[in-house]
Structure formats: structure tokens, C-alpha cells
Amino acid sequence: MKITLDQDKCVASGQCVTAADSVFDQRDEDGIAVLLDAEPSPEREAEVRQAAAVCPVLAIRIQS
Amino acid sequence: MTNHLGQDVLVVGASAAGLSTAEALRRGGHRGRLTLIDAELHPPYDRPPLSKQFLSGAWNDARIALRPPEALSELDADFVLGERATHLDVAQRRVKTNTGRVVSADSVVIATGVRPRRLAGQEAFTGAHVLRSVDDARRLRAGLRPGRRLVVVGNGVLGSEVAATARGLGLSVSLVGSAEQPMGGQLGDLGASELAAVHRAAGVNLVGGHHVRSLIGESGRGGRVTGVVLDSGEVLPADEVIVAIGSEPATDWLIGSGLELDDGVLCDSRCRAADGVWAVGDVARWEHLGLGGTIRLENRTNATEQAIAVARDVLGDGEPYLPVPFFWTDQYGVKIQMYGAIPPGARTEVVDGDPADGRFVALAHDDDRLVGVLGWGIPKQTRVRRQELAEQMAASVPALR
Numbered sequence: 001m002k003i004t005l006d007q008d009k010c011v012a013s014g015q016c017v018t019a020a021d022s023v024f025d026q027r028d029e030d031g032i033a034v035l036l037d038a039e040p041s042p043e044r045e046a047e048v049r050q051a052a053a054v055c056p057v058l059a060i061r062i063q064s
Numbered sequence: 065m066t067n068h069l070g071q072d073v074l075v076v077g078a079s080a081a082g083l084s085t086a087e088a089l090r091r092g093g094h095r096g097r098l099t100l101i102d103a104e105l106h107p108p109y110d111r112p113p114l115s116k117q118f119l120s121g122a123w124n125d126a127r128i129a130l131r132p133p134e135a136l137s138e139l140d141a142d143f144v145l146g147e148r149a150t151h152l153d154v155a156q157r158r159v160k161t162n163t164g165r166v167v168s169a170d171s172v173v174i175a176t177g178v179r180p181r182r183l184a185g186q187e188a189f190t191g192a193h194v195l196r197s198v199d200d201a202r203r204l205r206a207g208l209r210p211g212r213r214l215v216v217v218g219n220g221v222l223g224s225e226v227a228a229t230a231r232g233l234g235l236s237v238s239l240v241g242s243a244e245q246p247m248g249g250q251l252g253d254l255g256a257s258e259l260a261a262v263h264r265a266a267g268v269n270l271v272g273g274h275h276v277r278s279l280i281g282e283s284g285r286g287g288r289v290t291g292v293v294l295d296s297g298e299v300l301p302a303d304e305v306i307v308a309i310g311s312e313p314a315t316d317w318l319i320g321s322g323l324e325l326d327d328g329v330l331c332d333s334r335c336r337a338a339d340g341v342w343a344v345g346d347v348a349r350w351e352h353l354g355l356g357g358t359i360r361l362e363n364r365t366n367a368t369e370q371a372i373a374v375a376r377d378v379l380g381d382g383e384p385y386l387p388v389p390f391f392w393t394d395q396y397g398v399k400i401q402m403y404g405a406i407p408p409g410a411r412t413e414v415v416d417g418d419p420a421d422g423r424f425v426a427l428a429h430d431d432d433r434l435v436g437v438l439g440w441g442i443p444k445q446t447r448v449r450r451q452e453l454a455e456q457m458a459a460s461v462p463a464l465r
């Protein structure tokens with residue numbers, strides 16, 4: 001599973017971190033999301049899909 | 065659960081909540097017929113930018129689309145756009161539209177959102193706006209030219225955002241409303257006085273603690289608005305006026321359906337309004353077991369999260385919906401975020417950062433109970449505090465199920 005994050009869209013809501021904190025984090029200075037792991041292992045799939053689904057601006061894309 | 069996957073689902077309202085419901089259904093394995101009806105002709109778009117990047121002109125139409133066209137076609141759903149639902153038969157789960165179309169389904173999801181309140185007589189004037197749709201935003205944007213005078217009626221979140229954007233565009237702006245300070249009802253005294261300070265520093269004329277009595281303008285239908293009359297009798301001259309005095313749930317089409325309507329479609333803890341009928345997003349008032357009462361949230365993250373909960377329940381795998389309420393607003397580049405709420409009289413205390421530096425987190429307590437987390441320009445540290453609120457809320461849930 002490969003994921004991409006569009007930081008231009010991100011509004012720093014933090015929903016993705018709440019859903020999958022081993023894959024996403026936020027920058028200290030402005031809260032914009034960062035990817036900790038762009039190719040998470042399959043057992044993380046459910047939480048990564050949840051993170052992508054709850055992001056209010058759809059900044060997270062999953063390329064199977 | 066399998067038998068739910070092939071059933072027909074009809075979603076009324078194809079915006080944030082409705083579209084997210086449809087997507088969550090498909091992700092959950094739903095392969096039955098899926099129909100979405102929306103009164104607007106535009107493919108689904110996002111509303112938060114309408115008062116921010118879209119209104120300022122920084123973002124174009126493509127950037128506010130909720131999904132690229134490919135993603136919409138992948139959904140394999142029937143989109144009926146430009147038609148208004150006018151009637152729901154709850155027992156038959158059958159919806160009629162203004163064109164006479166009739167759609168029946170096994171499950172109906174109501175996602176019709178809210179519509180803006182207006183001042184009496186406002187429609188008679190040119191230049192007196194509301195802001196909910198992209199068409200509203202386009203009309204308003206056309207009037208926001210440098211040097212003109214904008215009066216914003218309503219100093220809640222929407223009014224405050226429009227004031228900030230309009231100042232950025234070089235208008236002279238007055239922000240009028242019943243709260244003493246902008247967003248006083250949402251942010252508590254500390255947050256609202258910080259917000260007042262940034263608006264003032266940007267040159268906005270703050271007129272708090274006032275109701276608006278009426279609008280005045282050129283006589284005759286379609287005459288230009290020329291000013292706003294306050295309850296004190298004072299007149300604020302205006303070239304453009306935006307009325308942002310709150311909204312009401314779009315439930316007129318449900319009157320007489322038998323559903324209970326009380327500032328929203330009244331639902332149980334799983335967002336069910338009746339057998340086979342759910343409500344989701346801004347229009348839904350549901351029993352929040354963690355807060356001990358019904359609530360209705362008008363915010364973007366709730367639209368998506370509630371949609372996921374509703375889709376699960378439609379597919380026979382639901383549970384009570386218990387979110388930690390959250391909203392954000394961006395004004396003058398400051399990200400203001402709130403988990404929970406700050407009721408009047410709550411005690412607030414800064415726990416991180418410092419208001420003097422323009423970055424802080426404040427906790428709000430009501431009788432020693434944590435009720436809200438306010439973040440000012442410090443999103444990550446704010447989210448970290450959310451957990452406390454979530455735990456406390458979970459602890460107060462009676463017994464689930």
C-alpha cells in the first residue's frame with residue numbers, strides 16, 4: 001500500500017493522526033500533516049483507510 | 065449482514081454528508097442500487113473554502129470539488145442533480161421530487177443540510193447576500209472590490225471569516241452582531257477577545273452587542289442596499305451586506321412525513337429517524353450518549369464521521385455515534401480549533417503556549433469537568449489534548465447497547 005499526502009490541501013485538523021498515529025503526524029509549528037510511513041504494512045490498511053476517509057479535505061490518497 | 069449489501073439506498077442531499085455516506089457504503093461492500101438526489105446542479109463541492117480561499121479568489125472551481133469526476137463515476141451511483149425532494153413516504157421509503165420523479169429504496173438517508181436565515185425583506189435588495197452555496201459565493205465575490213464598504217451582519221464563525229477575507233481584499237469592513245466579541249458564543253471570553261484583537265488590528269470596525277433592525281436601500285424591488293440599521297437607530301452605510309445570522313435545518317420537505325422535526329431531524333443514538341430512515345450531517349439531531357442529550361453539529365468533520373457511522377448502520381453493523389465535537393476556522397492565517405465546547409460561565413486556563421505569542425491551548429472546565437479544548441495557532445498540541453476529552457466523554461456513556 002502506497003499513500004500520498006497533499007499538504008497544500010491540509011487544514012491541520014489532525015483527524016488522520018487520531019485514526020492512524022503510526023503513519024501520520026503533524027508538524028509542531030503549524031499542524032500540517034506529515035507522512036511517517038509512505039508505504040505502511042498491510043496490517044495498517046484498515047486504519048489508513050479510516051484516516052483517508054475522515055480527512056475533511058481528502059488530502060490523503062491511497063494507491064492500493 | 066450480507067443481505068444488506070444488495071439493498072437499494074437513496075441519499076437525499078449529495079454534499080459532504082451525503083456523498084461521504086455513499087462512499088462509506090461502497091467501501092463497506094454495498095453493491096445495491098445507490099441514488100443521490102440534490103437540488104443543486106453542481107457536482108458535489110466543499111463549503112468551508114467558500115468563505116476563505118474561494119471567496120478571496122485564491123482557489124478556483126476545480127479546487128473546491130469534493131471529488132474528481134473519475135471518483136464520482138467509480139462510485140457507480142445514480143446522481144439526480146438539480147431536483148429538489150419534496151415529499152417522503154416513511155413507511156414505503158419513497159421520495160418524490162419537484163419534477164414528479166419517484167424513487168423508492170430499502171433505506172433512505174436524509175442529508176439535506178441547512179439553509180441560511182435571512183433578515184426580513186432582505187430579498188428585495190441587490191447587494192444583500194447570504195453565503196451557503198457556490199453561487200452565493202460567486203455573487204458575493206463579485207461585490208468584494210477594494211475600497212468598497214462591506215457590512216457583515218452576524219458575528220459568529222461565518223461572519224467573522226467573511227470579515228477577515230474581505231479585509232484581505234481591501235474592503236472597509238464592519239462586523240456587527242449580538243455577541244459582544246466576534247464568536248463570543250463559540251470561543252469563550254479568552255478566545256473571543258483574542259479574535260477581536262486580530263480583527264481590530266486588521267482594521268475591521270467591530271460593532272458587538274447589537275442587533276440589526278433592518279436593511280435600507282434604493283426603493284423598488286432589486287434596488288441597491290445602502291445601509292444597515294442597528295437596534296440603537298444608528299445606520300452603518302454599506303455598498304454590500306452579507307447576512308450571516310445562522311441557519312436552519314432544511315427539513316421543510318419533511319413536514320407531514322411523520323418524522324419528528326425539532327431543530328433538525330430527530331434521531332436515536334445511531335442516527336435513525338425511523339425504520340429504514342437515517343439522518344446525517346448538519347440536518348441531523350441525534351442522541352449523543354456521551355453528552356447525555358440530543359445534539360446537532362454544523363461542521364465539516366462531523367459530516368464525514370457521521371456519514372461513516374450511518375453507512376455502517378445501514379449495512380447492519382452500526383453502533384451509537386459518539387464523536388468528540390470539533391470545528392476549525394482560519395482567519396488571518398490563524399488556525400483556531402475547538403474540541404467539545406465552551407459553555408457560558410466555563411473556567412478557561414491556558415495550558416500550553418501563550419496568548420501573547422499568538423499560540424496557545426486553553427482548557428475549559430465547567431464544575432471541574434473538562435468540556436472544551438481551544439487551540440489558537442497550535443493545531444498539533446491542541447489535538448494532543450483531545451484525548452482527555454474523549455476519555456472523559458467515554459466514561460460518562462451509560463452502558464453502550
Ligand SMILES: Cc1cc2nc3c(=O)[nH]c(=O)nc-3n(C[C@H](O)[C@H](O)[C@H](O)COP(=O)(O)OP(=O)(O)OC[C@H]3O[C@@H](n4cnc5c(N)ncnc54)[C@H](O)[C@@H]3O)c2cc1C
Nearest residue numbers: 077079080081102103111112148149176177345346363364
Ligand atoms: C461558507 C461556509 C464555511 C464553512 N466553514 C467551515 C469550517 O471552516 N469548518 C467547519 O468545520 N465547517 C465549516 N462549514 C460547515 C460545513 O461546510 C458543513 O458542516 C457541511 O457542509 C455539512 O455538510 P452536509 O452535507 O450535512 O450539508 P450541506 O453541505 O448543506 O449539503 C446539503 C445538500 O442538500 C441539498 N438539499 C437541501 N434540501 C434538499 C432537497 N429538498 N432535495 C434535494 N437536495 C436538497 C443541498 O442542495 C445541499 O447540496 C462551513 C460552511 C459554509 C457554508
Ligand code: SF4
Nearest residue numbers: 010011013014016055
Ligand atoms: S486529516 Fe487531512 S486535513 Fe486533517 S491533518 Fe490529516 S491530512 Fe490534514
